[in-house]
Amino acid sequence: MAENKTYEKPLPDFRPETKPYWDACKRHELVIPRSKATGEFFFYPRAISPGNDMSEDIEWVKASGKAKVWTYSIHYMGPTKAYKNDPPYVVALVETSEGVKMMTNIVDCDPKDVRIGMDVEVVFDDVTDEVTLPKFKPAK
Amino acid sequence: MATSIPRVKEAREVLKKNKIVIAGIGETEQGKIPDKSSFHFLSLASKLAIEDAGIKKSDVDGLVTAFSLVEHTFMHCTTFADYFGLRPRFFSSVAVGGATAVWMAAEAAMAIASGQAEVVLCVRGDNTLSGISSSGMVALIREMCHAEFEFPYGLTTPGGYALAAQRYLHDFGATREHFAAVAVTMRKHAALKENAMNKEPLTIEEVMSSRVIADPLTKYDCSIISDGGAAFIVTTEAKAKELGIKNPLAYLWGMGQGYSHQYLTSLRDLDQIYNAINNSGQKAFQTAGIGPKDVDVAFLYDCFTITVLLELEGLGFVPKGEGGPFALEGRMEIGKDLPVNTHGGLLSQAHLGAMHHVVEATLQLRGAAGPRQVKDAKVALVHGNGGIVSAHSTIVLGKEPLS
Numbered sequence: 001m002a003e004n005k006t007y008e009k010p011l012p013d014f015r016p017e018t019k020p021y022w023d024a025c026k027r028h029e030l031v032i033p034r035s036k037a038t039g040e041f042f043f044y045p046r047a048i049s050p051g052n053d054m055s056e057d058i059e060w061v062k063a064s065g066k067a068k069v070w071t072y073s074i075h076y077m078g079p080t081k082a083y084k085n086d087p088p089y090v091v092a093l094v095e096t097s098e099g100v101k102m103m104t105n106i107v108d109c110d111p112k113d114v115r116i117g118m119d120v121e122v123v124f125d126d127v128t129d130e131v132t133l134p135k136f137k138p139a140k
Numbered sequence: 141m142a143t144s145i146p147r148v149k150e151a152r153e154v155l156k157k158n159k160i161v162i163a164g165i166g167e168t169e170q171g172k173i174p175d176k177s178s179f180h181f182l183s184l185a186s187k188l189a190i191e192d193a194g195i196k197k198s199d200v201d202g203l204v205t206a207f208s209l210v211e212h213t214f215m216h217c218t219t220f221a222d223y224f225g226l227r228p229r230f231f232s233s234v235a236v237g238g239a240t241a242v243w244m245a246a247e248a249a250m251a252i253a254s255g256q257a258e259v260v261l262c263v264r265g266d267n268t269l270s271g272i273s274s275s276g277m278v279a280l281i282r283e284m285c286h287a288e289f290e291f292p293y294g295l296t297t298p299g300g301y302a303l304a305a306q307r308y309l310h311d312f313g314a315t316r317e318h319f320a321a322v323a324v325t326m327r328k329h330a331a332l333k334e335n336a337m338n339k340e341p342l343t344i345e346e347v348m349s350s351r352v353i354a355d356p357l358t359k360y361d362c363s364i365i366s367d368g369g370a371a372f373i374v375t376t377e378a379k380a381k382e383l384g385i386k387n388p389l390a391y392l393w394g395m396g397q398g399y400s401h402q403y404l405t406s407l408r409d410l411d412q413i414y415n416a417i418n419n420s421g422q423k424a425f426q427t428a429g430i431g432p433k434d435v436d437v438a439f440l441y442d443c444f445t446i447t448v449l450l451e452l453e454g455l456g457f458v459p460k461g462e463g464g465p466f467a468l469e470g471r472m473e474i475g476k477d478l479p480v481n482t483h484g485g486l487l488s489q490a491h492l493g494a495m496h497h498v499v500e501a502t503l504q505l506r507g508a509a510g511p512r513q514v515k516d517a518k519v520a521l522v523h524g525n526g527g528i529v530s531a532h533s534t535i536v537l538g539k540e541p542l543s
Contacts, residue, residue, distance in 0.1 A: 012288040044289040044405050071310070073302035074355035078294050079281045088355075091295045093303055093404055101405050103290040116310045133292055 007128050008082035017047035020060045025132040028124040031060040032098050043100035065122035067094035067136060070101060074111045090114050094136055108137035145419070151394070151427040156542050160249045161389035163380045164193025164373035165499045170490035171337050173367040174270040178208045179223045181265030185369030186224055189261065193373050195383050200373070202230035202257025204244045206264045206493065209280060210271035220263070230257035237526025238441050239397070239533040240264070241494035245522075246395040246535060248374035258379045264495045265369025272365075284528055286403045298362050298444065300404055300528035302354035304413070305446040309356060311410055311461070314449075316356055318464025320347035322445040323360045323487050325472045330484025332474070332511045337366050338488045361445040363486035370495035372502065377541065390505040390520070390537045393430070396423025398532040410450075413529045417454025420532035421523065425456075428519075428536040432456045435536075436517040437504050438478055439497035441525040442485040448472075451523050452480075455534070474512055482512040494524040498535075505539045 014022060024031040034041045035049035036057040042050055049055045072092035078084070090106040092114065106114050107123065120136035127133055166188025168181055176184075182205070190197055203226055205217040213219040216233040220226075230251045234240050241264060248260035272280070284297045308314055324344055330336035347360040380389055398420030400412050407413070425431055432455060440451040449463030457478055458466045466472065472480035483489045483500040490496055501520035503509045509517075518539045525532055 009294065010282070010287075010291050012292050015288065018288060044286060044403070071303045071307035073299045073306055073357075074352075075294060075296060075299050075302075076352045076354065077296065077298075079291070079296045080278055083294055086294065089294060091293050091299050091303070091354075093407070101407065103286070103293050103295060103403075103405050105293050116307065131292075135293075 010080065011128065011131050018045045021045045022131070024060065025124060025134055028132065030063040030065050030122050030134050032063045032096065032100055033058045034061050041098045041100050043102055064097045066139065067096040067102070067120050067122070069106065069114060069116055069118045069120060070095045071116060072106060072114050092136070094120055105135045106137065107135045145423050145426060148423065148426040151423070152429065152542070154253045155249070155392055155394065155427065158253045159377035159541050160252055160392040161375060161377050161380055162245070162372050162392070162498070162502045162537065163375050163385045163387055163389055164189045164195070165371070165502050166192055167335060167370040167496065167499055168265070168368050170335055170366050170368035172269050173267070176267060176367065178211045178266045178271065179220065181267065181367065181369030182220050182263050183224050185265050185371040186261055186263045189263070189371035189373050193385050193387065195259070195385065197226070199383055200226060200259050200261045201228055202248060202251055202260030203228040204232050204234060204248050204260055204262045206233060206240045206244065207235045208266050209268050209276060210266055228257065230260065236531050236533065238443055238493050239524040239526035239531045241498055242522050242524035242533040242535050243397065245372070245374060245392065245498060246533065249392050249395065252374065252376060258375060259383070260374045261371060262374060263369065263371035264492055266492065267367040268491065269365045269367045271367070286405060289405060290403060296354060297528070298357055299354035301444040301446055302357045303404055304410070304450070304529055305356050305444070307410055308446060308449065312464070314461065314464040316348055317344055318449065318468055319357070319361050319445040320344040321464070321467035322442065322448045323347045325467060325470065326442060326481055326485045326487040328473060329482050329512060330488035333483050333489060336484045336489040337364055357444060357446070363443045363491050364488065366490040366492070368490050368492055370492050370499050372498055388506040388539070390502045390539070391541050392535060393538045393542045394424035394427030394536040396420045396427070396534050399530070401530050402527055404528055413450060414454040414460065416532050417451055417523070418456065420534040421455040424521070424534040424536045428538070428542065430519065430536065435478065435519050435521045437482060437501070437514045437520045438480050439494065439501050439520065439522040440480055441494055441497070441523055442481060442487050443525070445487065447525055447529060448480065450529055451525065455521070455523060474514060479514045482509060482514060494522060497522045497524070501537055505537055
């Protein structure tokens, strides 16, 4: 976990196999892994395709960045003290146009305006020098 | 939703032949009890179950424990065997979250049926309320979500259930009253149990107007945290007779598991959850040779109100989306269509996974549940859910041997 004095919220625990994903985020690009054997996207990123192919031959495909809110919850209590001033904030499970689900935050909108089925698009939050989190905002 | 499940006939033959029973139960005081450690509770609950069965400690030759949220151990079962002074022939730690207690009974049964042990003590105890550190609580919250792809977004455990709850409201046009009604019924039942933590009456309005934790779930949609221990002893009818156990026996009629996902990111739709619950229930039902209509009293995992509705529906007690009205009409209360969690559940009695669900199911089949007794209770079902409605386990228990 990266040291950072101003950002005290949990940062992702990187694994070797997810480096391409986080590197792309840093470039403000959303990539989704796809098994070359089956052509199927999967998420979260893994070293081996979770399909029956069990293939390690994975390509990182630039995503459209478009998604729909599948479900969401306005959080009034965060998981750590670092969230003290954040609530209410929206944690959502979105379905991307590639057909995978991603956990994210819906930002740049009033939590009360979030709806299931709402069109959203990716934005990148450079939370530290090392880590960029993809989040989603209402689509234009 | 009925699916073809393999090896039901074989499972039934094993349970018919072995006549596996719950022959002893024990529960310690539940609540905020700061002067007792996790292993103290485990020991007290074990002692109570052994005394309830009227056997000697040395008659126990198998041990199934779970885990502690306070005292982390790599080998929980043998750590407890050492503390309590047992030298079991069979030992195992089960760790499948809220599906654990139910699967402890199943694991004991499998050990007995395969000749590994004859008298298996299944025990859980923890000082979760008094003993957990704030970092321990964060670790627990984090355990439920993916450390890399979910936790950095501030997802909490109630929040994970809220995500399922919000989608449920959307898919079925359900309302928050439906969730609240579950909490109200659990509170009514807890009021009838001496050893329950929260007994003061609760109304739907109070649930709905209480502090929102993760919309759409409020404080009272979330289970309590408590200190305490509970245990049960699994053996065979023949061994119970040999040991002179006088308790009415609760016979194991069926058991099953079902799996959906670990992380919500891997969830396709609510049907994936329903199918996991149904697979778990159907294995147990088909092995028992019964259906939902034959169940006299049900114990459903109620870590959050939403789970009770998903389980009522997934197990086939009511059609999908109809759990809410069923709860709101009071049909889960004692004396009504399907009494659920007559002890008050995790929402009001105490939180020790489904241990108390198993203990109360046994009491109901003994006819010893006092003011909570369901008239003529002959068949009980217990369902556990671990993760965020991820991992499921079900057992069916009967007052008579499986025939």
